[in-house]
Amino acid sequence: MINAIETYVQQHNEIHMEELKQLLRIPSISAVAEHKKDILHCAEWVAGALQKAGLEHVEIMATAGHPVVYADWLHAPGKPTVLVYGHYDVQPAEPLELWDTPPFEPTVRDGKIYARGATDDKGQLFLHIKAVESCLQVIGSLPVNIKFCIEGEEEIASFHLPPFFEQHLDKLQADVVTLSDTQLYGPGKPALMYGLRGLAAFEIIVEGANSDLHSGLYGGGVPNPIHALSKLLSSFHDEHGHVAVEGFYNNVIELSQQEREAFKLVEPDEHKLLTELGVSSLFGESNFTFYEQTTSRPTLEITSISGGFQGEGIKPIIPNQAIAKVACRLTAAQVPDEVMDAVEKHIHTHKPAGVRVRLNRLLRGNPFITPIDHPAMQAAANAYEEAYGTSPVYMRGGGSIPIVEVFGRLLQAPVVMLGFGLPGENLHAPNEHFHLENWHKGLSTICRYWYKIGADIKL
Amino acid sequence: MINAIETYVQQHNEIHMEELKQLLRIPSISAVAEHKKDILHCAEWVAGALQKAGLEHVEIMATAGHPVVYADWLHAPGKPTVLVYGHYDVQPAEPLELWDTPPFEPTVRDGKIYARGATDDKGQLFLHIKAVESCLQVIGSLPVNIKFCIEGEEEIASFHLPPFFEQHLDKLQADVVTLSDTQLYGPGKPALMYGLRGLAAFEIIVEGANSDLHSGLYGGGVPNPIHALSKLLSSFHDEHGHVAVEGFYNNVIELSQQEREAFKLVEPDEHKLLTELGVSSLFGESNFTFYEQTTSRPTLEITSISGGFQGEGIKPIIPNQAIAKVACRLTAAQVPDEVMDAVEKHIHTHKPAGVRVRLNRLLRGNPFITPIDHPAMQAAANAYEEAYGTSPVYMRGGGSIPIVEVFGRLLQAPVVMLGFGLPGENLHAPNEHFHLENWHKGLSTICRYWYKIGADIKL
CATH class of the missing domain: 3.40.630.10 (Zn peptidases)
Incomplete structure (x- = not known):
């Protein structure tokens, strides 16, 4: 048949x-x-x-x-x-x-x-x-x-x-x-x-002055939203690849020893992966393998960033706005909105002086x-x-x-x-x-x- | 006549x-x-x-x-x-x-x-x-x-x-x-x-894997060029608005007391400026006024940033590249190429692991x-x-x-x-x-x- x-x-x-x-x-x-x-x-x-x-x-x-x-x-x-x-x-x-x-x-x-x-x-x-x-x-x-x-x-x-x-x-x-x-x-x-994994996706918008400003006339003297956004984004991870947002790992179910053993059958060769991807090192928490990291651990990835003149050449301004879009992949039993609550609190706590910052929630998936x-x-x-x-x-x-x-x-x-x-x-x-x-x-x-x-x- | x-x-x-x-x-x-x-x-x-x-x-x-x-x-x-x-x-x-x-x-x-x-x-x-x-x-x-x-x-x-x-x-x-x-x-x-002021403008390009990667399949496990670029950009200033690039202030002629006195006649009212620009605080080195900062001190401003999908909506990828364009305003007697040498050295010293970084010089003006x-x-x-x-x-x-x-x-x-x-x-x-x-x-x-x-x- x-x-x-x-x-x-x-x-x-x-x-x-x-x-x-x-x-x-x-x-x-x-x-x-x-x-x-x-x-x-x-x-x-x-x-x-x-x-x-x-x-x-x-x-x-x-x-x-x-x-x-x-x-x-x-x-x-x-x-x-x-x-x-x-x-x-x-x-x-x-x-x-x-x-x-x-x-x-x-x-x-x-x-x-x-x-x-x-x-x-x-x-x-x-x-x-x-x-x-x-x-x-x-x-x-x-x-x-x-x-x-x-x-x-x-x-x-x-x-x-x-x-x-x-x-x-x-x-x-x-x-x-x-x-x-x-x-x-x-x-x-x-x-x-x-x-x-689940998903929590959002955008972070940083706003400075009420208009783009000439970088000659104002440069050095007013808050630059791209500087501020960079500071915020770089505060999201510590130097060990761990997400440094308080509460981010709440409700994460830790892997069992049995699961970690089972993963050994299917884990990619990390050296081969380096060559395949063309990078000199991988990323992530030091106590997890690449496979564990990418399937069973939550992550916070900046998927896009934008600010200032996006065309050819350089336009010497301090832009009045910069935006990053972020996708967090979540593992059982994290709740998307709780994770976004934690990130929202983090950006308000870590906001550089002189700019306004807000978070718009875009996508959720358990x-x-x-x-x-x-x-x-x-x-x-x-x-x-x-x-x-x-x-x-x-x-x-x-x-x-x-x-x-x-x-x-x-x-x-x-x-x-x-x-x-x-x-x-x-x-x-x-x-x-x-x-x-x-x-x-x-x-x-x-x-x-x-x-x-x-x-x-x-x- | x-x-x-x-x-x-x-x-x-x-x-x-x-x-x-x-x-x-x-x-x-x-x-x-x-x-x-x-x-x-x-x-x-x-x-x-x-x-x-x-x-x-x-x-x-x-x-x-x-x-x-x-x-x-x-x-x-x-x-x-x-x-x-x-x-x-x-x-x-x-x-x-x-x-x-x-x-x-x-x-x-x-x-x-x-x-x-x-x-x-x-x-x-x-x-x-x-x-x-x-x-x-x-x-x-x-x-x-x-x-x-x-x-x-x-x-x-x-x-x-x-x-x-x-x-x-x-x-x-x-x-x-x-x-x-x-x-x-x-x-x-x-x-x-x-x-x-003079000008030294350049772009910083950070490259990760040889292709955009799905943030679900790879998220948390590979270096993200936007993360890396954010780390680099946020290393350019200390918390006092001072540029933290070694050698950046070489050859800057300090203002004379006479000049600082003369400036008092023309300096803008900084409180009025806050209202006019719509920001809650100004930026810059703590020992200089806004006027001194924007006319007689060098500055490093990120004028644009770009990485990942720039269209409507969110595309959940780890992009393989992120670019920032930077305009430094220079004061006598700084030399544009010497300033860019200092920044180039800084980005190689501060580069996060796993990514490649390069600086392209765009504009120079004494x-x-x-x-x-x-x-x-x-x-x-x-x-x-x-x-x-x-x-x-x-x-x-x-x-x-x-x-x-x-x-x-x-x-x-x-x-x-x-x-x-x-x-x-x-x-x-x-x-x-x-x-x-x-x-x-x-x-x-x-x-x-x-x-x-x-x-x-x-x-």
Whole structure:
């Protein structure tokens, strides 16, 4: 049965790749208002693809932000219902000049497809759509009931999805949630993510005089907001990479010795990492490894900074404003607003004289840990093992998919993260790509997983 | 004679204002390559205005950068030659949204003309052109020989003018150089600037990993260039506003007690300044007043900073690069390259681990002091006193007109800075403007000055 599906996938590879390229050509950047029409176009494209795959009740559903695309196939009475989640929005593609080929002109090179969204998440999302099509074409039915809930705001922290979800809880009710938006451990080596970091993102605005001032006429005599912001930002870490904001580590659950031992199987070689990243040293708290630091410890990263004339050349002014945007990744059981309370208190305590400072809260997402002994997780582990010929490792992810925590909480269902990306595929960076070997193995894994869920899970 | 000229100026006020508006409409921004055609258009416009005023040998002369506009009137044998210097280029107008009326649509409100370049320097430069026209129309001749040398790169530190000047030294030879690019002390209160600060401008580039990195996957584990740059920038000043770069104050000539006493006549009220600027405290070394600090002490100002995604929303990355641009104002007898050597050494000494850092030198200008007892300076003082009814104060300027030092050195001639701007006219900032009462008094001062030079100066 699986063999027949795999044969179908091989035979239809060319047409599937052409369709994937169509999807990747749409610059559905959720963070930038001027791409709103591309977002809507992408939602329509996804709806069309779901229809074509044989799903029913396809609907573009309005939210207070970008729309959700819904579809279902509910002809497996007595069988569990799997809710497939994914997102059709992508990160901005800047800096454009660092892409070898344009971000929205997908190109296949060396068995990889290059484009913004190739791995995060259009490539992985499309796997589930084509898995449905393949099952229905070859077998004529699915072994489980399936619902798709594909959103357009994941890259801006799914801001409008939780209220949408609460409003449509009956329609979206399921026994297990599945998504493919994470990574394998390495080539040919599957991994099951059992935890994700949360997110607290905010901007810090420092204001000085009521206008930009000529640096000749005023230089040396008035507070400079960029100086002040630099002082503030440099107060956030001590010299050991520890965040020096009082209360920042409140509620952090320390790693168990068992977890630290398990991580030794999956930790990257730090020397190799230095070469790969092109840096002379890593960063972080001295008593944690890179892997522990980036998956199980909270972090405070300045993601952007801006002040003064941003054009070519130099404009000799003291600007009247400087802004930094900050993303904190949080670990269980930190609460985003409590962390932002601590940072807000810190900036008011450490504010240099003569300037005004304020913090605007931008994004929140709770950290998440999923139970690894749930039957759906074991179904996923067995599917991976059959498709890849090796059992998966259990890992924690440093990134945030805040909606995962919401799904788990609202549906009271396990969330299985069936990732097919690979480390180094440049998600959120120039030259994002997806390895096509995981297109084939991924599609096989997904179909196998559904059959195991259909056989194993008791409603 | 002066009365007749003043009457002519009054009678032709409407047409002169229309012409000034034409000049102010040209966005001749020298720092931005895409405005090259506007620069050339502006040079042509100025050439036409010089021709129309009755000047001869009008010529747009190529330099290695933006062109110089030259013209002369040499029919006063035995009389001194005055070289009038000015610049037709302007600063960028960003942030555009803070202008009450668009920067290149000049508007007269409450006796002031608003536009980018209104006071720096198109408005003041145009005074000299109309002074020539008025003298020639009313008297039929000038009391001195006059040469105009109007450049297009003052706002980018006159980079190509010194070699141009050396190449055309014979043609530009003069007994006194005069420019109007500075300010009065206050409304109705003329000032003669006897010193200007120099300039050393550079950019600091911090680089981390060889690509932007996802802040979820790498956050907390790799060096962040914005963190590192903030640490570097915050190391530049101690908590007393003193620049903490070793060697930064080398060669600074300390103020004499006499100068500090003289400054008391012109120092701004610091409490009033706080209100005017909208800040709760000033900045600077604790043992200097605001006036001393901004005219006679060197300063290090971060004029812009940039790193990470600069668009709307937040892009959760660790950027691979962050850049700050810095302008140091220097006082006699500091040497720009020696100051940049000191800063370059400082950033390598204070560089955080794991990042690469480099300094690119952008602009250099020597500080300048002019002798206040030269007959040309006294001619200017007397002209001011007659036109404004009060004798000028002697001041030092915090800004830099680096070419002033070059003129003085190459021509071995005094440089007289006959400024007609006013403090608070927002040069280099939104809503730049020029008070039109100084149009009339300024034109009268310039004509009187030429007659005094013609009578007083021995060749």
